[in-house]
Amino acid sequence: MSRSTKKGPWVDKKLLKKISGLKAADTAPIKTWSRDSEIAPEMVGFAFAVHNGKDFIEVRVSEDMIGHRLGEFSPTRKFIKHGGKMQREIEKGVAPAASAPQKK
Numbered sequence: 001m002s003r004s005t006k007k008g009p010w011v012d013k014k015l016l017k018k019i020s021g022l023k024a025a026d027t028a029p030i031k032t033w034s035r036d037s038e039i040a041p042e043m044v045g046f047a048f049a050v051h052n053g054k055d056f057i058e059v060r061v062s063e064d065m066i067g068h069r070l071g072e073f074s075p076t077r078k079f080i081k082h083g084g085k086m087q088r089e090i091e092k093g094v095a096p097a098a099s100a101p102q103k104k
Contacts, residue, residue: 010039029058035071050074
């Protein structure tokens, strides 16, 4: 469920305070644990180091990101490919044994 439009977007006060003291040209990322903060127009052009539970992932804010949350751009799970033996054979370029044409 989304936040009420009457209340407006939620942005961490500490995060807004950090942004107000910097210029958009600063290249150092702003470290934050506030994944649930919504991206406001004032944040465009800044780089954030968003914590994903283990590491800080750098996120550069653009105009397309306004209205989204910071946590959406910092995945918490690492994808490890699907498949096992068949997938390895496909990646090597060898046709899997099950789908090889049979001779009569």
